[in-house]
Amino acid sequence: MAVTRRIFLKSSAMAMVGTGALPAWLARAAYAAVPPGQKQKILVAIFQRGAADGLNIVVPHAEQAYYAARPSIHIPAPSRGAAPDAAAIDLDGFFGLHPALAPLKPLWDQQHLAIIHAAGSPDPTRSHFDAQDFMESGTPGVRDTDDGWLNRALLVDPTRSPSPVRAVAMSAQLPLTLQGHAPALAISNLDAFKVAGPVNLTGDSFEAMYDQAADAVLHPAGQETFNAINVLRKLDFHHYQPANGALYPQSPLGNSLKQLAQLIKARVGLEVAFADVGGWDHHFNEGNTNGQLASRLRDFSTSIGAFWTDLGSIGEDVVVVTMSEFGRTVHQNGTGGTDHGHANVMFVLGGPVRGGKVYGQWPGLAPEQLYQGRDLAVTTDFRDVLGEVVDRHLGVNRLQSVFPGFPARPAAYRGFMRT
Amino acid sequence: MRQPSWQRITFRSGAVVLGLLTAALASGAPSTTATAPKLSSGQTAHIEEALNRLTWGAAPGEAAQIKQLGLQHWIQLQLHPDQIPENPILVHKLAPLATLRMTPEQLEAAIPPGFKIRQMAMGKLPLPSDPKARAIAEVELANFRKRTARKQDAAAPGNAMTAHGGARAQALQRLAQRLTPEQLRSLRQGTPESRVQAFLALSPELQQQVLGTIPRPMAYQLIAWAPVELQRRVMLAVAPQQVIANDLTEGRLLQAVYTNRQLEDVLTDFWFNHFNIFINKGEPERYLLASYERDAIRPHVLGKFYNLLVATAESPAMLFYLDNWRSVSPAAALAQRQKQIERLQKAQQRLSLQLAQLQWNPDRQNFLRQRLGQIQARLKRLRNAPSPGINENYGREVMELHTLGVTGGYTQKDVIEVARCFTGWTIGVPGTPGGPQNHPAFYFNARLHDNDPKTVLGQNIPGGGGMQDGLRVLWILAHSPATAHHISYELAQRFVNDEPPAALVNRMAKTFLSSDGDLRRVMETMINSPEFWSAAAQKSKIKSPMEMMVSSLRATGANVENPLRLTQLLAQMGQPLYGKEPPTGYSNVGQDWVSSAGLLSRLNFSLMLASNRLPGVRVDLAxxxxxxxxxxxxSGALFDDLLDGQVSPATRNTIFKALQEPVRPNAVRKAAFATPENPHPLSPAQVQLTAGLILGSPEFQRR
Known part of the structure; x- marks a missing residue:
């Protein structure tokens, strides 16, 4: 299985001596930050790694089969009189949110949060590794795709202003979602995104070395990095105060979203961003309204809630989409957990979202309705969800280049984006 | 307290090490039968290649040693690590990390796990009698009580912060009572090193008292710059369980930097990652990991794959990590539960009868009523508990990740059948219901095993096999051509190229199958292949953060006195030791490690290491x-020593240019030794800059 994920060799001439592309200083000069008053559409993708249990996240509480399948790990149906954290939070009489997602309920009420249930990949794999790659590359079933859907979305319209911080993943490594021909950064800590020491000795020397390197991988990586440093080093990320009283949890996801909010507010041309959060693979002792899943969800919802609060009116131009590689078995397993399943739930939230509604077609949980007799069936291809977002929000309408081999079909859009 | 400068002994005692190696060879080390590379003209280049790819990176003087020994002999020795005497420096540096040599049981006795502390807090378990263990338990008990109190405070909003701050002030006050104002000041102010010196200047009694009252932030400031022994003393006094994790990560790094058995260590890293386990899966993992790597992985990395696979399958660490310890046959578990219910029902009847007969004795009656209530509650719990059954986690990953590979041709049905074969492979986990032993050890629980026939990958496994079912599955998997290919591919990907040549992988897979999965033979096939020594394989891999860090430390002959900060840096670089949560482990693909964040962390690490600004690490560039x-x-000498002279003109010119600039405007070149013959020598700061730029150069990021 050949996995070459990075495509650095943009042109052999450039790779050899660094000519053929813009010199770093010229690239910097050509880029101008988005002027005040002009709006930048921003897309944030959040990946829940490990296959989150969608059925306990957005609970089909009107389904008797759900309760029959999960005697000890179900979320009780909403009822008057029940303590607020002891039952699902009703959404529409059929679905309810896990109580640990309470911080997202205001977004739902303001119609900024849309939910797409029974969404996922048509590929049958139950391997985390394969399924994450398929979802990140946007090509289910094709193992050797070496770039990600979000990176390809950036390539569709080459006339856009090439800000060096146009695409950012909040992580130490660049995720497959953002790998590809378009420059994309991985940043784990904004405040430390610089070279230590006197810049004329250390930073400039390294910049020159990597600029002149004949290394087809490290040359472009260095160029991307130093272009971004030159934009970011003028900014103060150290003394950041979130706005509107937003309180981020002290967690990796909270930290990622807080830094993304900083980047967005800095108006340096950020267009697409990625954050991931692990710990969803609950084969054992998953818990119900409390327990392992509940604590992951608490972090998830308070992080996203704080991000939304922090953005304030900027949120009008921001869309967040969440995904996880596959769902989990409808039936709980023999150890109080769930095993690898099929369809899952996706959230889309933001200003331009037509929220307050669960989209998609509910396939049902009766035995004959299950995928391979055990899992929630996929009724919405995840590419139709991501396609609608990049098309309607980023204005990328040549979807055949974003999702090769997948028919572009606006008719299949679920309609959760305002047009 | 300060150790002598070790690096001289470490890497410069080539003659001693060489002598030992030669002795080992003479005493019957196997001679190679396969064709090793021809080494006449390009011998030096081949030696550099071997050091780059079969070790964590060349140490000063190592290439010369190998040249004297002969490359083939050196390779053969690396393939037979038991014949290489271990580096005394490593033994010395590992000595303080005591938990690495303990069994899980010993470790649990020395540093009690959380469930024991809870029992001690409730008075259900006595404190350990051994004074050392007792002192540790007392610290943990105090921490436990503090945490409980803080939780209660947090429940009353607004209280938590003030209570917390108050405790810190109190601790400082208590310190002030024991120390003179100067002593307290020197512990709280000054450079990190001077604080360590101030602490060590106190009398042993005072040191103990300080450790007993020291506020945590002050403790953490002390430990990064302290020698390992002091770091452990401080941690044992404030957060004993953290010592287990620190010993593990620090030991791992020291081993990579200093072991003479380099290939075995690189392979241990490879195979641990192949059979990855996450330290924070749960408390037991922390207690099991030292044994897992030491007993299940390292002894087998050049042995038979089947033995390695069985060792991991039977390891409590893996059984816990991939949840198999709770996977049971639903029928067997229900039958067992039914028996329990019947037992309780009988007891219930007996008690009811006694109650009726005891009307004259109200005290006794009350006691019996209480007992009856307990039994009824247990019955209710048992009847309402979800039905136990299988867990697919290990059944899937043992095929997808450990053996066949994701394209290895298994189905969902196979996953379930394999999981059924492993029902009853379990451990006693402390503090959990159903954990019959008080320390986590593997055992096969026949009563919870699914004894019906199964079919795995088309092969029939007859009923009644008991533990043999699981072993049979492992045997089938270990001897599958898909496994041979998957393992060979991964090894070649690690040691040769991100996309290894198919012909090489096929030859390695052939060796794997014909040698009953002999991993040493597979490695020999790889090392003796033309592909291994081909130009396409040279410097083709981007180093992982661990490879980058260890090769820098080895190249500079660094003396790692306290690896704590290094292990923290490695986590920031995206590769925390024992810290990869999913079972896939870290990527074997070098290019996956290239990112802007990754690159910057390498550049900054290089500059800090070369200028001696990393706590606990000393580099002597002189x-x-x-x-x-x-x-x-x-700079020419540095290029030769740190980079085998393989430096591009661009890098060379950039560094020269940097050396034309004044390093510090007023102190330029004053520190150096200007003579009439040499009017422009480099200052120490310039030497450091040169070395930092070399370690951060594009050339050094590859192996």
Whole structure:
């Protein structure tokens, strides 16, 4: 299985001596930050790694089969009189949110949060590794795709202003979602995104070395990095105060979203961003309204809630989409957990979202309705969800280049984006 | 307290090490039968290649040693690590990390796990009698009580912060009672090193008292710059369980930097990652990991794959990590539960009868009523508990990740059948219901095993096999051509190229199958292949953060006195030791490690290491840079020593250019030894800059 994920060799001439592309200083000069008053559409993708249990996240509480399948790990149906954290939070009489997602309920009420249930990949794999790659590359079933859907979305319209911080993943490594021909950064800590020491000795020397390197991988990586440093080093990320009283949890996801909010507010041309959060693979002792899943969800919802609060009116131009590689078995397993399943739930939230509604077609949980007799069936291809977002929000309408081999079909859009 | 400068002994005692190696060879080390590379003209280049790819990176003087020994002999020795005497420096540096040598049981006795502390807090378990263990338990008990109190405070909003701050002030006050104002000041102010010195200047009694009252932030400031022994003493006094994790990660790093059995260590890293386990899966993992790596992985990395696979399958660490310890046959578990219910029902009847007969004795009656209530509650719990059954986690990953590979041709049905075969492979986990032993050890629980026939990958496994079912599955998997290919591919990907040549992988897979999965033979096939020594394989891999860090430490002959900060840096670089949560482990693909964040962390690490600004690490660059000679000579020497002289003109020119700039406007070149013959020597700061730029150069990021 050949996995070459990075495509650095943009042109052999450039790779050899660094000519053929813009010199770093010229690239910097050509880029101008988005002027005040002009709006930048921003897309944030959040990946829940490990296959989150969608059925306990957005609970089909009107389904008797759900309760029959999960005697000890179900979320009780909403009822008057029940303590607020002891039952699902009703959404529409059929679905309810896990109580640990309470911080997202205001977004739902303001119609900024849309939910797409029974969404996922048509590929049958139950391997985390394969399924994450398929979802990140946007090509289910094709193992050797070496770039990600979000990176390809950036390539569709080459006339856009090439800000060096146009695409950012909040992580130490660049995720497959953002790998590809378009420059994309991985940043784990904004405040430390610089070279230590006197810049004329250390930073400039390294910049020159990597600029002149004949290394087809490290040359472009260095160029991307130093272009971004030159934009970011003028900014103060150290003394950041979130706005509107937003309180981020002290967690990796909270930290990622807080830094993304900083980047967005800095108006340096950020267009697409990625954050991931692990710990969803609950084969054992998953818990119900409390327990392992509940604590992951608490972090998830308070992080996203704080991000939304922090953005304030900027949120009008921001869309967040969440995904996880596959769902989990409808039936709980023999150890109080769930095993690898099929369809899952996706959230889309933001200003331009037509929220307050669960989209998609509910396939049902009766035995004959299950995928391979055990899992929630996929009724919405995840590419139709991501396609609608990049098309309607980023204005990328040549979807055949974003999702090769997948028919572009606006008719299949679920309609959760305002047009 | 300060150790002598070790690096001289470590890497410069080539003659001693060489002597030992030669002795080992003479005493019957196997001679190679396969064709090793021809080494006449390009011998030096081949030695550099071997050091780059079969070790964590060349140490000073190592290439010369190998040249003297002969590359083939060196390779054969690396393939037979038991014949290589271990580096005494490593043994010395590992000595304080005591938990690495303990069994899980010993470790649990020395540093009690959380469930024991809870029992001690409730008075259900006595404190350990051994004074050392007792002191540790007392610290943990105090922490436990503090946490409980803080939780209660947090429940009353607004209280938590003030209570917390108050405790810190109290601790400082208590310290002030024991120390003179100067002593307290010198512990709280000054450089990190001076604080360590101030602490060590106190009498042993005072040191103990300080450790007993020290506020945590002050403790953490002390430990990064302290020698390992002091770091552990401080941690044992404030957060004993953290010592287990620190010992593990620090030991791992020290081993990579200093072991003479380099190939075995690189392979241990490879195979641990192949059979990855996450330290924070749950408390037991922390207690099991030292044994897992030491007993299940390392002894087998050049042995038979089947033995390695069985060792991991039977390891409590893996059984816990991939949840198999709770996977049971639903029928067997229900039958067992039914028996329990019947037992309780009988007891219930007996008690009811006694109650009716005891009307004259109200005290006794009350006691019996209480007992009856307990039994009824247990019955209710048992009847309402979800039905136990299988867990697919291990059944899937043992095929997808450990053996066949994701394209290895298994189905969902196979996953379930394999999981059924492993029902009853379990451990006693402390503090959990159903954990019959008080320390986590593997055992096969026949009563919870699914004894019906199964079919795995088309092969029939007859009923009644008991533990043999699981072993049979492992045997089938270990001897599958898909496994041979998957393992060979991964090894070649690690040691040769991100996309290894198919012909090489096929030859390795053939060796795997014909040698009953002999991993040493598979490695020999790889090392003796033309592909291994081909130009396409040279410097083709981007180093992982661990490879980058360890190769820098080895190249500079660094003396790692306290690896704590290094392990933290490695986590920031995206590769925390024992810290990869999913079972896939870290990527074997070098290019996956290239990112802007990754690159910056490498550049900054290089500059800090070379200028001796990393706590706990000392580099003596004077050993490389000649005192005499100008920038050209000095940087030339550094290029040779740190980078085998394989440096591009661009990098060379950039560094020269940097050396023309004044390093510090007023202190330029004053520190150096200007003579009439050598009017422009490099200052120490310039030597450091040169070395930092070399370690951060594109050339050094590859192996």
């Amino acid at each position: 050993q490389f840079a000649p005192r005499e000679g100008d920038a050209l000579a000095v």
